[in-house]
Amino acid sequence: MHELELFSAVKANAGLDFLSPLHKVLTSHWYVMGNEVRSFENEFADYLGVNHCISVANGSDALELALKALNVQAGARVVTAANAGFYASSAIYAIGATPVYIDVDAATLTLCPKALAAVLDSSIAAVIVTHLYGQLADMEEIVRLSSAAGIPVLEDCAQAHGARRNGKPAGSFGAIACFSFYPTKNLGALGDGGAMVTDNHDMAARIRQLRQYGWGQKYQVTLAGGRNSRMDEIQAAILRIKLPYLDQWNEQRRFIAKRYNEAFFKFNVLLPCSMAADYVAHLYVMRLANRRQFINVLKQKGIKTDIHYPIPDYRQAAYIAELPYALTVTEHACETVVSLPCYPGLTGDEADRVITAVTAYFEQEG
CATH class of the missing domain: 3.90.1150.10 (Aspartate Aminotransferase, domain 1)
Structure with a gap:
């Protein structure tokens, strides 16, 4: 057997059962942000070695809400790369901020630390780093430079689920990180889904409010800028099945x-x-x-x-x-x-x- 076909055989014989979790969700009569969502959030946080995972409706919402969680205001300047499909730019424009485009590294095509160092000043509110094509950016140097300037780093990990350097996974370097679980991703759901992860307890609490209208408690809006962005139980159940693989x-x-x-x-x-x-x-x-x-x-x-x-x-x-x-x-x-x-x-x-x-x-x- 061809070695690559052996991999395929392992995948085919892995015994992934999608029908049972779907049936479980359907018979539970709880379809949004229930036990499956809570369990996936805990399991994904454990996988990444971070304190908090907060799921949302999609990766684009994750980027936008992460910027809000970082308190990036309209008119602020956010550093990002310009070769990664406009996803970060879309989030920046959505909150009324301004993208500051810098060049990427010639080998990795991810954000270039030398280019970053040249633009970091007090006008920069955040740095978005995209781990493009599954390649982890030079996060150690990017975080070092940004931290010295007092600027938070947001990781866009939509293409890098499971990437690691020295055992440290994508999503655990910056102040906050975003994931997409679109079906084509390395970890994909049956439809749209996304998440933010962070070690910061206050930021996690802020995100949980932002993803559900800005509620402090039901029907009481205490935080401006919220929206309806929630993962459904079916997507979480499928992601729980896939995560171990x-x-x-x-x-x-x-x-x-x-x-x-x-x-x-x-x-x-x-x-x-x-x-x-x-x-x-x-x-x-x-x-x-x-x-x-x-x-x-x-x-x-x-x-x-x-x-x-x-x-x-x-x-x-x-x-x-x-x-x-x-x-x-x-x-x-x-x-x-x-x-x-x-x-x-x-x-x-x-x-x-x-x-x-x-x-x-x-x-x-x-």
């Missing part, structure tokens, strides 16, 4: 990525820089010239690719902004990135097809 599935993703790296390193292409525990291969992203031609060739061979992400946030039509400096790495990334299939359940034969097609393309290109 997350590390195993991440290993499968990493195994596929390692095979790709070993096959493609000799070509004129930039590949993911780490295959260690700090990378959980949410996406396998290469950077290459003539991207459109590459995509078309693979499409003709029945291999799906995608671009994550083609437009820098400051060039989005609804929010075009002129920057006082060039973001060279960001621009180059948006022009050259392309994602290959990489997910649990991809068979050995399917991975071989991808490797054969990509290798043939580069060999023909010379």
